[in-house]
Amino acid sequence: MxxxxxxxxxxxxxxxxxxxxxxxxxxxxxxxxxxxxxxxxxxxxxxxxxxxxxxxxxxxxxxxxxxxxxxxxxxxxxxxxxxxxxxxxxxxxxxxxxxxxxxxxxxxxxxxxxxxxxxxxxxxxxxxxxxxxxxxxxxxxxxxxxxxxxxxxxxxxxxxxxxxxxxxxxxxxxxxxxxxxxxxxxxxxxxxxxxxxxxxxxLRTERPVVKVTSQADHDGLETLVCQAHGFYPKAIETTWRRDGEVMDHATFRRDVAPNSDGTYHAWLSIKVDPKDRDRYRCHVEHDSLLEPLDIAWEETGASNLGLIIGCVVGAAFALLVAGIVxxxxxxxxxxxxxxxxxx
Missing domain, CATH: 3.30.500.10 (MHC class I-like antigen recognition-like)
Structure with missing residues (x-):
């Protein structure tokens, strides 16, 4: 047996x-x-x-x-x-x-x-x-x-x-x-x-830091990327919304992943027509938040290269540890x- x-x-x-x-x-x-x-x-x-x-x-x-x-x-x-x-x-x-x-x-x-x-x-x-x-x-x-x-x-x-x-x-x-x-x-x-x-x-709670960045695509569209990082506990609700309507069918997301400090990060993107980008919001719900967050893309968000690199490096370290285990x-x-x- x-x-x-x-x-x-x-x-x-x-x-x-x-x-x-x-x-x-x-x-x-x-x-x-x-x-x-x-x-x-x-x-x-x-x-x-x-x-x-x-x-x-x-x-x-x-x-x-x-x-x-x-x-x-x-x-x-x-x-x-x-x-x-x-x-x-x-x-x-x-x-x-x-x-x-x-x-x-x-x-x-x-x-x-x-x-x-x-x-x-x-x-x-x-x-x-x-x-x-x-x-x-x-x-x-x-x-x-x-x-x-x-x-x-x-x-x-x-x-x-x-x-x-x-x-x-x-x-x-x-x-x-x-x-x-x-x-x-x-x-x-x-x-x-x-x-x-x-x-x-x-039983602690850590608030997510949420940023929205954009990247131009070759087809004339652009990709809006929403990154929530540094939150705890792991459970989080993130969606892309256009004029308040949830756009799950058009959203590409990755699984919530650990950071090396014990917190987590999440990532989701959506392709949009540049002239409609102001209609989109990244909606985030988490236990640490008294009210949900609705984050739009801003001009300064396009230069957050340091944030993106930091998330990638943190994720790579966490995945290395996870790979060993x-x-x-x-x-x-x-x-x-x-x-x-x-x-």
């Missing part, structure tokens, strides 16, 4: 949260990424576990050090206050399960050797409206393998070999029941607890919060 150890190496749902504080109107998430590889080399551990709160690293474990290491200062207080959980040996158990799972998977796919990865991504979300979400999914060699549906207590297999794991896990109903209890109870309790410990950073994650991370419905 491929490794399904989530209900054993996570904190039990009987533990109660202490000192809860308001989580604000934004959504908050607790995520874990586990990766096992069939061959170690050049310092790459055979097993890695990384925890995140609201997309920010909080702790790290790997098979080389066999130690759970805090990634942020407030986690050291968690370590002191919950020493019995912090020293929990179950990550070592998960490491052994992942090792055996890789052997089983190579048999499923009729592989005799080589470099292979077995990855687990799971977590929960506490949304701004009070609703909760949770997911647990696995990938093999960077592709979907199997995913949990906590509403039906069933597993969705991505291919024929994954059907082997689906049959084995669904033959033991207790696996799905424990996992559902974790995602809906214990995971949320720990998320609230972490938000309370790290509230000075996790990214070997431990598989490609569906972006869809994890709404694995049963949508992102």
């Amino acid at each position: 491929c490794g399904q150890a989530v209900p054993t190496y996570l904190p039990t749902h009987q533990q109660q949260s202490q000192g809860r504080s308001s989580t604000g109107s934004s959504s908050h998430s607790l995520q874990y990424f586990y990766t096992g590889v069939s061959e170690a080399g050049q310092g790459l551990p055979r097993f890695v576990a990384v925890g995140y709160v609201d997309g920010q690293p909080m702790d790290h474990y790997d098979s080389n050090t066999r130690r759970k290491v805090p990634a942020v200062p407030w986690m050291r207080k968690v370590e002191r206050d919950h020493a019995e959980h912090w020293r929990n040996p179950n990550r070592r158990i998960s490491e052994l399960v992942f090792k055996q799972s890789l052997v089983n998977l190579q048999n499923y796919y009729n592989q005799s050797g080589g470099f292979h990865t077995w990855q687990n991504m799971y977590g929960c979300e506490l949304r701004g409206d009070g609703s909760k979400g949770g997911y647990d999914q696995y990938g093999y060699d960077g592709r979907d393998f199997i995913a949990f549906d906590k509403e039906t207590l069933t597993w969705t297999a991505a291919d024929v070999p994954a059907q082997n794991t689906k049959r084995k896990w669904e033959a033991e109903p207790a696996i799905a029941q424990r996992l559902k209890a974790y995602l809906e109870e214990s995971c949320i309790e720990w998320l609230r607890r972490y938000l309370d410990y790290g509230k000075e950073t996790l 990214g070997i431990y994650f598989y490609k569906k991370c972006q869809d994890c919060y709404r694995a049963a419905s949508s992102e």
Whole structure:
């Protein structure tokens, strides 16, 4: 059987949260990424576990050090206050399960050797409206393998070999029941607890700095670019509007991305007729703003080369860091919060 150890190496749902504080109107998430590889080399551990709160690293474990290491200062207080959980040996158990799972998977796919990865991504979300979400999914060699549906207590297999794991896990109903209890109870309790410990950073708000620039196109049109940067938390609503009408169908946007200082930036553009540019506004809504922003292009905006370069350099640094960590994650991370419905 491929490794399904989530209900054993996570904190039990009987533990109660202490000192809860308001989580604000934004959504908050607790995520874990586990990766096992069939061959170690050049310092790459055979097993890695990384925890995140609201997309920010909080702790790290790997098979080389066999130690759970805090990634942020407030986690050291968690370590002191919950020493019995912090020293929990179950990550070592998960490491052994992942090792055996890789052997089983190579048999499923009729592989005799080589470099292979077995990855687990799971977590929960506490949304701004009070609703909760949770997911647990696995990938093999960077592709979907199997995913949990906590509403039906069933597993969705991505291919024929994954059907082997689906049959084995669904033959033991207790696996799905424990996992559902974790995602809906214990995971949320720990998320609230972490938000309370790290509230000075996790519950802060940073206002976005918004600039609109323009660039002439060869076809006689021009591109208006709206950049919002330096904001926190990550959730932000940005749209291009013409005379107040949302122009989503004509908007090109990139995903919200991290900056090296822990804040985020967003980017969206639209092609317009130069004579109509004054009709367009970049509309921005964020938790840090008392009122939405509506930013128009101004003549001085055309010379903000330094701002653009700064954003590009910051993004490149953040992507470099993400790339180093990214070997431990598989490609569906972006869809994890709404694995049963949508992102």
